[in-house]
Amino acid sequence: MVFILFFVVAPPFRQLPAFSTVLYESATIGIPAVAVSLLMIGGEFDLTAGVAVTTSSLSASMFASQVAGNLWVGIIFGLVISLSIGWLNGFLLVRTKLHSFLVTLSTFLMLQGLNIAMTKLVTGNVATGDISQLPGYASAHAIFASEFTIGNMHVSIAIFYWIVFLLAATWFLLRTKYGNWIFAVGGAADSALAVGVPVNKTKIALFMFVGFSAWFLGMHMLFEYDTVQSGAGVGNELLYIAAAVVGGCLLTGGYGSAIGSAFGAFIFGMTTEGVIYADWDPDWFMFFVGATLLVATVVNTWIRVRANGAK
Numbered sequence: 001m002v003f004i005l006f007f008v009v010a011p012p013f014r015q016l017p018a019f020s021t022v023l024y025e026s027a028t029i030g031i032p033a034v035a036v037s038l039l040m041i042g043g044e045f046d047l048t049a050g051v052a053v054t055t056s057s058l059s060a061s062m063f064a065s066q067v068a069g070n071l072w073v074g075i076i077f078g079l080v081i082s083l084s085i086g087w088l089n090g091f092l093l094v095r096t097k098l099h100s101f102l103v104t105l106s107t108f109l110m111l112q113g114l115n116i117a118m119t120k121l122v123t124g125n126v127a128t129g130d131i132s133q134l135p136g137y138a139s140a141h142a143i144f145a146s147e148f149t150i151g152n153m154h155v156s157i158a159i160f161y162w163i164v165f166l167l168a169a170t171w172f173l174l175r176t177k178y179g180n181w182i183f184a185v186g187g188a189a190d191s192a193l194a195v196g197v198p199v200n201k202t203k204i205a206l207f208m209f210v211g212f213s214a215w216f217l218g219m220h221m222l223f224e225y226d227t228v229q230s231g232a233g234v235g236n237e238l239l240y241i242a243a244a245v246v247g248g249c250l251l252t253g254g255y256g257s258a259i260g261s262a263f264g265a266f267i268f269g270m271t272t273e274g275v276i277y278a279d280w281d282p283d284w285f286m287f288f289v290g291a292t293l294l295v296a297t298v299v300n301t302w303i304r305v306r307a308n309g310a311k
Helices: 002-009 014-039 048-066 071-096 100-123 137-145 155-175 179-188 191-194 199-225 235-248 257-276 281-309
Strands: 149-150 154-155
Touching: 002 155, 002 257, 014 048, 014 154, 014 155, 014 179, 014 191, 014 199, 014 235, 014 257, 048 071, 048 100, 048 199, 048 235, 071 137, 071 179, 071 199, 137 149, 137 199, 154 155, 155 179, 155 199, 179 199, 179 235, 191 199, 235 257, 257 281
Parallel strands: none
Antiparallel strands: 149 154
């Protein structure tokens, strides 16, 4: 329906190069959405995913330029920071027994403030400087932000990485015992614990995977633009969660798929570019996200009730 709508009302949407742009927008939503979908299957969700992308970019950029003098050292530092954020979220969750909404809302607000405050403190500005002249830039850019030309389309490597994330996560969920643990933890944590599933460790690992995906996208964004705005990323966590829910993940956990998150991300990618190509007010995009999320939540709940009634 979304494709048909914009195919009709937005003539540029019908051109092949537009499709590569749609896929790119989908990938920037879809990479974190893969990890968020696994976390939601495990019964939790993460409000820090959006700002954590920016935190990883800022950490890598500022550490490389102000301390290490090499971008690869900054990249590793950014990875440590991102995994630490994920670990902290999971640790606080299992220790305090609070809902993940409260835990990650708190860390979200702290990260949002730290991103801006630390960037101003270190750089004297709200954005980092250009990193393109630092040692290690060429190799890092080739890995995280290169492009390929296919016909008359420019295809970002981020699209390829999105597919890799999807395939790896799907295999992990469906073909390994750890995937079974995720479903068990999200569906019935007490029962899973009773049969020997390490519930706490599984939840912490899922939060750390969200941190890893945030770092990966953060590195792409850093080398795509060579600078980072400290206030970026706020609100993107809702897109990742919405993509997972539209793709079939239940807010109550225990059900969903990584592939489903790709459909949600693709819908929002089409909407992002379709609104632009149709020359509509961009505020309609967030309206569409909210409406789509509401419909998906209602449908998912209806399906779950019907499935339970059939048992």
